[in-house]
Amino acid sequence: MITAERKPMEEIIESVRPYNRILLVGCNECVTVCAAGGRKEVGILSSALQMAFMQEGKTLDIKELTLERQCDPEYVEELVTVIDQADAVLSMACGCGVQEVARRYKDKPVYPALNTLFMGAAERQGVWAERCQGCGDCILGLTGGICPVARCSKRLLNGPCGGSTAGKCEISQDVDCVWQLIWDRMKALGIENRYEEVMTAKDWRTSRDGGPRKIIREDLV
Amino acid sequence: MSLKKRLLSKEFVVLAEMHTPKGVNISELVNNARRIKGRIDAVVVPDMDNGVMRMSALAGGVLMHQQGLEAVINVYCRDRNRMALQGDILAAHVLGIQNLIVVKGEEMASCDHKDARIVNDLDEIQLLEVVRRLQDGSDMAGFDLAGAPEFTLGCTLGKFADDASLEKELEIAKRKADAGAQFIITPPIFDIDYFSSAADKIKALNVPVIATVFLIKSVGIARYMSVTEPESRVGEDLIKRIRKSRDRETECLKIAGESIEALKDKVDGVLVVTLGWEHRLPTILDYAQL
Numbered sequence: 001m002i003t004a005e006r007k008p009m010e011e012i013i014e015s016v017r018p019y020n021r022i023l024l025v026g027c028n029e030c031v032t033v034c035a036a037g038g039r040k041e042v043g044i045l046s047s048a049l050q051m052a053f054m055q056e057g058k059t060l061d062i063k064e065l066t067l068e069r070q071c072d073p074e075y076v077e078e079l080v081t082v083i084d085q086a087d088a089v090l091s092m093a094c095g096c097g098v099q100e101v102a103r104r105y106k107d108k109p110v111y112p113a114l115n116t117l118f119m120g121a122a123e124r125q126g127v128w129a130e131r132c133q134g135c136g137d138c139i140l141g142l143t144g145g146i147c148p149v150a151r152c153s154k155r156l157l158n159g160p161c162g163g164s165t166a167g168k169c170e171i172s173q174d175v176d177c178v179w180q181l182i183w184d185r186m187k188a189l190g191i192e193n194r195y196e197e198v199m200t201a202k203d204w205r206t207s208r209d210g211g212p213r214k215i216i217r218e219d220l221v
Numbered sequence: 222m223s224l225k226k227r228l229l230s231k232e233f234v235v236l237a238e239m240h241t242p243k244g245v246n247i248s249e250l251v252n253n254a255r256r257i258k259g260r261i262d263a264v265v266v267p268d269m270d271n272g273v274m275r276m277s278a279l280a281g282g283v284l285m286h287q288q289g290l291e292a293v294i295n296v297y298c299r300d301r302n303r304m305a306l307q308g309d310i311l312a313a314h315v316l317g318i319q320n321l322i323v324v325k326g327e328e329m330a331s332c333d334h335k336d337a338r339i340v341n342d343l344d345e346i347q348l349l350e351v352v353r354r355l356q357d358g359s360d361m362a363g364f365d366l367a368g369a370p371e372f373t374l375g376c377t378l379g380k381f382a383d384d385a386s387l388e389k390e391l392e393i394a395k396r397k398a399d400a401g402a403q404f405i406i407t408p409p410i411f412d413i414d415y416f417s418s419a420a421d422k423i424k425a426l427n428v429p430v431i432a433t434v435f436l437i438k439s440v441g442i443a444r445y446m447s448v449t450e451p452e453s454r455v456g457e458d459l460i461k462r463i464r465k466s467r468d469r470e471t472e473c474l475k476i477a478g479e480s481i482e483a484l485k486d487k488v489d490g491v492l493v494v495t496l497g498w499e500h501r502l503p504t505i506l507d508y509a510q511l
Contacts, residue, residue: 203336209329 001030001121002094003128004037004114006045013052015111016060016090022049023086024113025079025101026066027093034128037092037114039066045092045113070097076104083108119150136206136213142194144185149202151178157199224263224291224320225373227490228404228429234490235261235481235511236293236431237502239285241276247284253499254288260506263291263320265492269300272332279313286317293375294318299326302342303351303361310355314370322375322406323348323397346400349376353401375431376402378423382452387419391426398426406492409435411446412454413483420487429489436477436495436505440464474501478508 006012016022024046032038046062053060063082067075070093079101083089088109091098094116102110118130133150139157140147149155153171160179163170167180186192204210227234237257239250254264264285268278282292294313296306313321323345329337343351351361358369376397381387394405407423410416410432423430437443437455440463447455459476466472481491495502 201336202338204338205330205336207338209337209339211328211330 001033001119002096002116003034003118003120004031004094004116006036006041006092007113007115009048009052012045012090012111012113013049016049016088019087019109020059021061021085021087022063023079023082023089024049024062024064025070025089025091025093025097026064027070027097028066028068029071031092031094031097031114032066033122035126037094042066042092045090067093067097070094071100073100073104076100079105134207135202135204136210137203139199139202142197142199143182144189144191146178146182146185148178148182151176151181157202159195222262224293227262228373231429231489233485234263234429234431235506236263236265236490236492237261237499238265238267238492238494238496239281239499240270240497241266241278241281243273243275245276247276249499250281251284251288253502254285254290256500257502257506258288258290260503260511261290261493262490263293265293265322266295267324268295268297269327269332270295272327272329274332274334279309279316279318282313282318283316291320292318293320293322295322295324296348297324297326298341298343298345298348299329300337300340302340306343306348307351307355307360310352310372311366311370314372319371320373320375321352322377323352323402324377325379345376346396349374349397349400349402373403374401375404375406377406378408380408380450380452381419382454384419386452387422391422394423394426398428402428404429404431404489407432407488409433409453409494410480410484411435411437411459412456413480413487415454416484417487431490431492432484432488433492433494434477434480434484436493436498436501437463437473438496438498439469439473474504475508477505478510481505481509481511 024042026037026039026042028038035041042064046064050060050062063086065082067078069075070091083105088111089101090111090113091101092113094114098110098112119132119134120128120130123129130150132147135149148157153169154161160177164177164180167177169175169177183195186195224234239254242250266278266281266285269275278294282294285292325345329335329339352372352374354361355366356369356371358366360366378394379390381390405426405428407430420430440460443455443460443463446453447460463469463472484491493502493505
């Protein structure tokens with residue numbers, strides 16, 4: 001899923017300061033799962049903003065709404081009945097949702113309340129970690145189902161660097177050396193011989209380096 | 222007189238582009254440079270020009286310097302992050318390079334290493350500011366330098382087909398000038414009559430304007446440019462002139478020389494780009510009466 005964190009309150013406050021009526025829009029998908037921009041977080045941010053402005057003697061009119069998916073035009077359309085009652089939209093979706101609202105409602109300023117971070121998975125309750133960079137040419141089949149592109153600090157494709165110590169990355173003791181994980185997994189699977197195969201330089205055209213990407217499924221269009 | 226002094230004293234400057242080899246054989250580059258020594262003010266060395274992996278511009282610039290020619294090297298952001306760029310810029314100064322042009326990198330899709338990763342850590346305006354900052358004695362992270370470099374810093378003007386697109390490009394160019402660019406290189410100029418009106422607008426940037434004179438080497442290239450790059454304003458008259466000539470190669474050189482001559486009273490200098498025909502630069506300069 002796409003993970004995100006709420007922006008610092010000061011930044012959010014400054015972004016909505018010029019307005020009196022805000023439409024605060026959450027999303028029921030990824031940002032709900034990572035507890036950043038779902039219905040609950042919309043309510044918390046709404047109260048926090050009202051209190052902050054109240055201290056300044058200003059009443060901020062906030063309408064709260066949480067869409068099923070803010071990155072989907074079908075659901076973003078639901079804002080049509082309330083959009084005119086707001087001076088600006090404050091979105092608690094990932095960057096995809098923010099942009100979809102901005103694309104649909106061209107004359108309405110839209111501000112992000114979250115910083116979108118990465119595609120990741122939950123490691124345990126309240127902890128999410130990066131797992132995929134969407135490089136467009138998946139090599140997980142070659143690396144025991146563990147991605148060095150997303151999880152190696154240097155994106156190394158042929159084993160660890162000299163900074164790998166006791167299974168940890170040199171950047172932090174809290175970061176596993178992904179090549180240690182890959183090696184352990186290969187051993188467990190009995191495919192250590194694959195480790196010796198040299199991976200050639202990656203073709204980055206399928207990644208963001210080839211420009212903004214788009215999928216067109218002719219069978220669904 | 223150095224390029225910097227010529228620009229400051231508003232003397233007409235003549236620059237010529239010289240490409241580094243794809244490999245380590247530098248004899249052609251050095252020989253071509255020797256041929257024009259004393260006839261131009263500086264050699265401009267592009268970096269990975271047209272998206273082709275070649276010997277770096279820094280090495281090319283140093284070679285020019287060793288030959289007694291002043292060098293201008295291109296720097297761009299596609300392949301280097303802020304650390305690499307700053308390091309190379311400091312190296313350039315130490316190795317005798319006095320001039321830089323911040324340029325736009327070719328799209329990776331048009332390069333000969335299409336599968337490479339793109340860096341683009343900075344953009345052109347940010348890089349111009351970084352050079353200025355280095356010249357003021359500190360790096361991007363705010364650390365003091367042990368000795369600050371000095372450069373005459375240039376930038377480029379994007380291609381424009383008409384007044385509307387020129388206005389757009391001038392807005393960007395103004396930001397570059399504000400960020401520290403001390404001269405500006407135009408795109409190749411083929412329609413000099415049209416350019417005359419544009420030149421006044423470009424001069425409003427208050428930095429010396431150097432027009433690019435691009436050597437068209439054949440009717441085919443002229444036709445190709447007129448069709449695929451309408452903003453180049455390669456006109457039918459030009460194509461016809463080359464086509465009707467008995468000696469088309471000489472005609473192309475003459476056209477480039479005449480273009481330089483015609484631009485002398487319109488801009489502060491020219492950059493002659495011959496893309497592989499650097500050995501013909503002396504002839505072009507002859508036709509330009511330089």
